[in-house]
Amino acid sequence: MTINMRIIWDRHKVLILASLILVVIFGGLSVAYQSLFSAPQKIAGVELFTTPVSSVDTTNVVKRLKDNGFIRNSWAFNLALSRTGKDIESGGYKISKSMNVWELARTLTSPPSLKWVVIPEGLRKEEIGERLAKVLGWDEKQLHDWTYTYTAMDYDHLEGVYFPDTYLIPVEENGLDVANRLRRRFDEKFAPYMTKFLKQNVKWTTALKIASIVQREAAGKEDMPLIAGILWNRLLKDMKLEVDATVQYARDDRDNLTTGFWKPISPADKEIDSKYNTYKYTGLPPFPICNPGLDAIDAVLNPAETDCLYYLHDSNRQIHCAKTYQEHLANIEKYLR
Numbered sequence: 001m002t003i004n005m006r007i008i009w010d011r012h013k014v015l016i017l018a019s020l021i022l023v024v025i026f027g028g029l030s031v032a033y034q035s036l037f038s039a040p041q042k043i044a045g046v047e048l049f050t051t052p053v054s055s056v057d058t059t060n061v062v063k064r065l066k067d068n069g070f071i072r073n074s075w076a077f078n079l080a081l082s083r084t085g086k087d088i089e090s091g092g093y094k095i096s097k098s099m100n101v102w103e104l105a106r107t108l109t110s111p112p113s114l115k116w117v118v119i120p121e122g123l124r125k126e127e128i129g130e131r132l133a134k135v136l137g138w139d140e141k142q143l144h145d146w147t148y149t150y151t152a153m154d155y156d157h158l159e160g161v162y163f164p165d166t167y168l169i170p171v172e173e174n175g176l177d178v179a180n181r182l183r184r185r186f187d188e189k190f191a192p193y194m195t196k197f198l199k200q201n202v203k204w205t206t207a208l209k210i211a212s213i214v215q216r217e218a219a220g221k222e223d224m225p226l227i228a229g230i231l232w233n234r235l236l237k238d239m240k241l242e243v244d245a246t247v248q249y250a251r252d253d254r255d256n257l258t259t260g261f262w263k264p265i266s267p268a269d270k271e272i273d274s275k276y277n278t279y280k281y282t283g284l285p286p287f288p289i290c291n292p293g294l295d296a297i298d299a300v301l302n303p304a305e306t307d308c309l310y311y312l313h314d315s316n317r318q319i320h321c322a323k324t325y326q327e328h329l330a331n332i333e334k335y336l337r
Helices: 003-036 058-067 074-084 101-108 125-136 140-150 175-199 204-217 221-236 244-254 267-271 294-301 325-335
Strands: 046-051 091-096 114-118 166-170 310-313 319-322
Touching: 046 058, 058 074, 074 101, 091 101, 091 166, 114 125, 125 140, 125 166, 125 175, 140 175, 166 175, 175 204, 175 294, 204 221, 204 244, 204 294, 221 294, 221 310, 221 319, 244 267, 310 325, 319 325
Parallel strands: none
Antiparallel strands: 046 091, 091 114, 114 166, 310 319
16 A cells, blocks of 8 residues: 555545544434423423412422423523523413423513403402403403493393402403403302302392492401491391492492592582482492402301491501490591591
C-alpha cells in the first residue's frame, strides 16, 4: 500500500469514526429529548385540569402535572413555561397527555377555557349578572338578557334561586345555561330543606322570602336564628315587618340601578309605594330580595325561640332585641344616638 493510499484510508477511518460519534451523540440527544420534552403518550383524550380560585402556585401546578402523567420531567416543563413569558391563570384548561411540554405550556398560559365565578351570599340577581359579565366577558346585551329574560322566565324563579357558591363556568356558555346552572345548584342544595318546610306547613317560596331578608339583615351567621325568630313573631302577629333591606330593594328597583345597591335608606325611602316596602305593607314581599345561603335558610327552619319583636345593630354590629316598642326606643337611644 502506497503512502497516499494509506493517508486516504486513515482519513476514511476518521470520517467513519466521526460519523459514528455523531450518530451516538444525536441518538443520545434524541433519547434525552424524548425523556424530557416529548408527550407522555402518543394518543390520549382531552382532560380538564383546574387551577385554584385564588393565586396560582406554579410549583404545585407542575407537581400535579407530573403526578398525573401530563409531563415526563418537571425541569423541562419549567423551561418551556419560562419561554412563554406568561403566567398560568386561575381557571380550567383542556389538556392532554398527547401534548409535548411546549404545547402544554402554550395551552396553560393561554386564557382558560373555564373560569371561576365566586358568588357571595346576599346578592340580587343584577349583582350576580355584573360578576358573570365581568368574568365571562359578556357585553351589555348579554347582561340585559340575563337580568330580564333568562332569570325572568318562571314566576317562582325571579329571584332567590341563583345559589351563592363558587362555579367553574365555560367561557362560551350562554346566559340561559348559566342561569340554569345556578338554579340546579339551588335545587340540589335546597332539596333537603324542602320536605322539612312542608312538614312545618311552610311553602318553600315563603321560606325563601324570609331567608332572603334574614341574609340581608344579619351581621353574621350568629344573628340569623334570632332575626328569623323575630320575623316569624311579627308575621304570626300580623305586624308589618318594617325591614330596611326590603325598602332598599324597593328603592333600587324604582331607581333602575345597575350598580351600587343596598345603600342605607332615608326617611323618604320608607314612603315608597311598593309591595316590597314592609314599612308600608303587611306581610312578606312578592319575591325574595336576594339570593340567600344555607345558613339563612337553616335559620328560617330553626329560628331562635324569643319573645322579641324588634332588633337593631349597634356600631360594632352587635345585635340587640326588644320585646316592646318602648324597649326598642330605649335601645335606639342607648346604642344608636
